[in-house]
Each structure stands twice: as structure tokens, then as C-alpha cells.
Amino acid sequence: MAAGNAFAQSDSLHQRMIGSAFLDNASYDMLMRLSDEAGGRWIGSPQNELGLRILSEELRRHGLEPRLERFMVPGWVRGDDEVRMLEPSERVFRAVALGYTDRTAPFEANLVWANRGSVEDFDTTDAGGRIALVTQERQQGRESLLRSEVIRHAADAGARAVLFINNKKGQMNLAGMGNFQGDPASVPAFSLTWEEGKRLQRLLERSVPVRMRITVNSHCTPVESANLVCTLPGKTKEKIVVGAHFDSWDLGQGSIDNGLGTAILFDIARILQSLSPENHRTIELVWFNGEEMGLWGARKYVEMHRDEKIHTAVNMDMTGSPNGFNAMGNEHLVPLLTDLYEGMRGFNLTRGVISHPWTNSDHQPFMLAGIPVAMPLGHLDEHMVKTYHDFGDTFDLVNKKYLSEAAGVVAILAYELANRADLPYIRRTPEQTASWLIENKLDQRLKRQGEWVFD
Ligand SMILES: [Zn+2]
Known part of the structure; x- marks a missing residue:
């Protein structure tokens, strides 16, 4: 099969997206500001709030209109232990x-x-x-x-x-x-x-x-925080959510976990805003807060938007150089992901298209609410990941090329999800979700974590 056949009309758009990700890339400089000026962004901390201001400012410079969706959660403040x-x-x-x-x-x-x-x-x-x-x-x-x-x-x-x-x-x-x-x-x-x-x-x-x-x-105390949201309204109300957690542990600079997802999402916002601001479905870019403390931002987002038609959610957590796609147990997404895989010949997509759901990042609340999830798969070098949740998670581990690669690939993924009108809208009922989780052997762990919301 010739590459790109499935995308006849969008071929040149794909090319401009990949081109912009490499030639205009803005994620690296944004992540440097976030890492150095704000640093580790623990939910509820002044560093987290400063980071939100920096990210908002940078998004506005690219013509986006970010807004904060505030919420309260049971927080935790590190003290002198x-x-x-x-x-x-x-x-x-x-x-x-x-x-x-x-x-x-x-x-x-x-x-x-x-x-x-x-x-x-x-x-x-x-x-x-x-x-x-x-x-x-x-x-x-x-x-x-x-x-x-x-x-x-x-x-x-x-x-x-x-x-x-x-x-x-x-x-x-x-x-x-x-x-x-x-x-x-x-x-x-x-x-x-x-x-x-x-x-x-x-x-x-x-x-x-x-x-x-x-x-x-250290002590427990309620904290106020926010998800940062940018919406690109579509012709229909069906929504594609592309998200990444914005918060990080406090010990390091949070540049890998999850400065990477935060920065890639930033560049996707910039690319879509400049090349495809109007799409069939609405695209919502969401920087979730409080993932590390227990997926709080994603849980709040799903709760606050529960009556909306969320078509698919994409999550990026420590996303590296793309090496495939994960349909996360959603067979109806496999054909689209396979087209993408076949149309991206210069990337090392060695893992191909898999369909293997997992839990414990911001896509989990979406899964539990019956919403289909898809993910890019990525490679990071050993030295980049071994210091996660630690002092050594710093900006000097960030690879500029990996950021460009991921921003280009996931911008196209978001674009295709938003513009393939024939993709079915599927939302599992709680009963279907429970049996789907059991089928995929995810129930035991959720139960042990106290996060099994069915029964
Ligand atoms: Zn993370």
C-alpha cells in the first residue's frame, strides 16, 4: 500500500504539521522556562501556580485562549521532615x-x-x-x-x-x-x-x-488548583480531548515527568491553532493538575464534563520519540491508527499498533467513565527515565528532537480523530466498562488501590 493513501486531502496538511513541529518548534523553550523559572510543580504550590501563569502566557503568544477550570482537592504540603x-x-x-x-x-x-x-x-x-x-x-x-x-x-x-x-x-x-x-x-x-x-x-x-x-x-490540607484548558470549537459537539499532566513531583524540575507531555501538548496547541483551528469535532487540549497526587485533575475534568460527548481521550505522560500507537483496547480505533502508522515512514514506529490498556495515569478516569482512549507510544533513553520522581528529573535530560517528533505525530493523531466523521461515537455503560476492565485484567489492581467504582 502506498503511504498516505488514506489521507489524500490532508496529506499536505500533515506535511505542514510535521514541518512546523521541527522548524518552528516552541515546546523546548517553553519547557526550559517551566523547568527553570517555576521548577517542580507540586499541586497547590506557588511553583505550580507560577507554572500555570507561564504556560498561559506562552499559549496566548500563539493566539490561543487558555482558561483555568478550578477545583478543590485533599492536598498535601511537604514540610521539614x-x-x-x-x-x-x-x-x-x-x-x-x-x-x-x-x-x-x-x-x-x-x-x-x-x-x-x-x-x-x-x-x-x-x-x-x-x-x-x-x-x-x-x-x-x-x-x-x-x-x-x-x-x-x-x-x-x-x-x-x-x-x-x-x-x-x-x-x-x-x-x-x-x-x-x-x-x-x-x-x-x-x-x-x-x-x-x-x-x-x-x-x-x-x-x-x-x-x-x-x-x-508535612501535612494534609485542602488545596485549590486548576486544570488549564484550550478549546478549538468544531462543527459538532463531539469532543476529542488531548491531555497531559502539568503537575510534577517537587524534588526535581519535573522536566521529564511530565514536562515532556506538557511541552508536546503545548506545541500541538500551537500547530493546530495555526494550521487547523476549525475541525469536524471539537478539540480540547487539557493540562491536568494533580496527577501525581492521585489523578485529581483528570477525575475533576471527567466529573465537570460528564454530560458532554467526549469521543476519544489521548493522554501523554512522559511521551518520548514516537515508536507506535496504542488503541488501549478500542478495536474501532485500530484502522485509523494503522493508517497513521503506514503514513509516517520516516519515524521508527517499531512497536506498530498495539491494543493493550493500562491504568494509573490521567486516562484512567476517562476509561472508568466508559470513554475510549488512544495513546502514542514513545521511546525515552534509559538515563532520562531512571531519575523520575526524583531530584534528577531536570531539564538537561530533555531531547529537542524527541519533542518535535512527538508534537508532529500527535498533532496529526488529534487532527485525524477530530476530522474522520465516520468514526463511531462509543461510550460504554458502567456495566460494559466493568466487564471490559475485567476482560483486560485491570480490575484487581483498581480494587487494591481502592479505585474500583463499580459493584
Ligand atoms: Zn507522570
């Missing part, structure tokens, strides 16, 4: 509190080894009144546990706190949430580096008593 070893010698560890760890009076307790932190592990450990040290290394034949599950097990066993050893070497802390529901964590939980965690593990293995003091000034 400390994990200090007192015995056998004094040391302040490089530790970061997990989200929703709530302020408590400083306390001292002995450390105890609790292996992976399963119920059986706590049954065979005397953790009452102590601080549990837990490994996150995968263990053969045993299911890995969510950190929220370990925290619950520790609290049930009467432990005072949980310290998680990062499973990656390199003096890194893996930030994360204590849960996704917004509840104050039942006991304080921290992530330790591999290196310092292993030191503690060795001490306990040799039965050397380890005494610690823990101070938590």
Missing part, C-alpha cells in the same frame, strides 16, 4: 515522606525488619511500637505490594512508621503517594535510598539495635 538514626551512631538520612504522610509529634523508636511488608511478614515480626523497614525488591513467586497496602499492614500491626528502601541504586529517593484517596496516611511513611536502606538492613541482620527519631512536618 527528618529521619534520624540515633543508635548505633548518629546520621540524618536522605529520606522523603510519601504523600499524605501527616504531621506528628517527633518520636523515637527501634527499627525492625519487615521484609516486603505483607500481612504474613508482619505476622512473623514484632513490629508493635517500632519502625518497620521494608524492601521493595521483587521476590520470586510473590506478588509485589503497593506502598499503600504496606502502610495499612504496618498500621494494623501497630508499627509507628514505615521506611521503604528504594529498589534502584544511585542515592535516589522514589517519591510517591501513601494512598490515592486523599486520606492522611495511617502511619508516617518515607522512601530511603537503596544505599542507606541497605546499611540499615545489614545492621538489623546482624542484630545490632537501631534506634531512630522521626519528625514529620
Whole structure:
């Protein structure tokens, strides 16, 4: 089949979109401003608000009219926390509190080894009144546990706190949430580096008593935040939502997670505004807030727009150099994605078109509401991803060419979704959605996370 056949009338438009993504690219400079002037953009923080102002300003420079859709969520503010070893010698560890760890009076307790932190592990450990040290290394034949599950097990066993050893070497802390529901964590939980965690593990293995003091000034509090939205009205009210989460963890600059999606979406907005502002379907570009704290912005968006005809949602989270498309379990989108795949001959789309749904980014609330989701697949180099949720997520990891590639490819994806009038509108009922999730083996994890909204 000759390339581009399916797109006879839009061929030259596709070419101009790809051309503009490479020649006029504006995402790289925008991301530099966001990374350096605002920095890490934790939801509810002044850095996040400044970032929203920078992004709005840059969008307006390209003729777009961004607006904020505000909402309140159960927030979390990082304070001055400390994990200090007192015995056998004094040391302040490089530790970061997990989200929703709530302020408590400083306390001292002995450390105890609790292996992976399963119920059986706590049954065979005397953790009452102590601080549990837990490994996150995968263990053969045993299911890995969510950190929220370990925290619950520790609290049930009467432990005072949980310290998680990062499973990656390199003096890194893996930030994360204590849960996704917004509840104050039942006991304080921290992530330790591999290196310092292993030191503690060795001490306990040799039965050397380890005494610690823990101070938590981080706290839970309601915060106001916003999604940033740009709408390109179409001839019909059916809507294509193209989104990326705007917030990031606070430790680094959030340039990879999710500065990449944020910047690519910015360039898609610029490209569509200049080359195809009017389409068959409405295109809504949405920078979601609070993904890292529990997909809050996407959840709020779906709630606030629940009566609209959202045709398809596209999500970009840490999107790299495009290497294929994911129909996310929506067979009716496969032909379009296959046409795109066949019409983009200069890209290394080595993964082709797959249809394999997954959860835990901003597309999840759309999926749960029965809305079809599609995604670009992308490649990032090892060194770009290994520091995510960490101090090392900084702008100097960003590859300009990857941004251009992704902006061009996803701009065309959005354009095609919005202009193929014959694409059916499908919205699954809650019953259909539940059985579809079960079919795709996504129900168990959602249940463990407390996010199964059916039954
Ligand atoms: Zn992310």
C-alpha cells in the first residue's frame, strides 16, 4: 500500500504539521522556562501556580485562549521532615515522606525488619511500637505490594512508621503517594535510598539495635488548583480531548515527568491553532493538575464534563520519540491508527499498533467513565527515565528532537480523530466498562488501590 493513501486531502496538511513541529518548534523553550523559572510543580504550590501563569502566557503568544477550570482537592504540603538514626551512631538520612504522610509529634523508636511488608511478614515480626523497614525488591513467586497496602499492614500491626528502601541504586529517593484517596496516611511513611536502606538492613541482620527519631512536618490540607484548558470549537459537539499532566513531583524540575507531555501538548496547541483551528469535532487540549497526587485533575475534568460527548481521550505522560500507537483496547480505533502508522515512514514506529490498556495515569478516569482512549507510544533513553520522581528529573535530560517528533505525530493523531466523521461515537455503560476492565485484567489492581467504582 502506498503511504498516505488514506489521507489524500490532508496529506499536505500533515506535511505542514510535521514541518512546523521541527522548524518552528516552541515546546523546548517553553519547557526550559517551566523547568527553570517555576521548577517542580507540586499541586497547590506557588511553583505550580507560577507554572500555570507561564504556560498561559506562552499559549496566548500563539493566539490561543487558555482558561483555568478550578477545583478543590485533599492536598498535601511537604514540610521539614527528618529521619534520624540515633543508635548505633548518629546520621540524618536522605529520606522523603510519601504523600499524605501527616504531621506528628517527633518520636523515637527501634527499627525492625519487615521484609516486603505483607500481612504474613508482619505476622512473623514484632513490629508493635517500632519502625518497620521494608524492601521493595521483587521476590520470586510473590506478588509485589503497593506502598499503600504496606502502610495499612504496618498500621494494623501497630508499627509507628514505615521506611521503604528504594529498589534502584544511585542515592535516589522514589517519591510517591501513601494512598490515592486523599486520606492522611495511617502511619508516617518515607522512601530511603537503596544505599542507606541497605546499611540499615545489614545492621538489623546482624542484630545490632537501631534506634531512630522521626519528625514529620508535612501535612494534609485542602488545596485549590486548576486544570488549564484550550478549546478549538468544531462543527459538532463531539469532543476529542488531548491531555497531559502539568503537575510534577517537587524534588526535581519535573522536566521529564511530565514536562515532556506538557511541552508536546503545548506545541500541538500551537500547530493546530495555526494550521487547523476549525475541525469536524471539537478539540480540547487539557493540562491536568494533580496527577501525581492521585489523578485529581483528570477525575475533576471527567466529573465537570460528564454530560458532554467526549469521543476519544489521548493522554501523554512522559511521551518520548514516537515508536507506535496504542488503541488501549478500542478495536474501532485500530484502522485509523494503522493508517497513521503506514503514513509516517520516516519515524521508527517499531512497536506498530498495539491494543493493550493500562491504568494509573490521567486516562484512567476517562476509561472508568466508559470513554475510549488512544495513546502514542514513545521511546525515552534509559538515563532520562531512571531519575523520575526524583531530584534528577531536570531539564538537561530533555531531547529537542524527541519533542518535535512527538508534537508532529500527535498533532496529526488529534487532527485525524477530530476530522474522520465516520468514526463511531462509543461510550460504554458502567456495566460494559466493568466487564471490559475485567476482560483486560485491570480490575484487581483498581480494587487494591481502592479505585474500583463499580459493584
Ligand atoms: Zn507522570
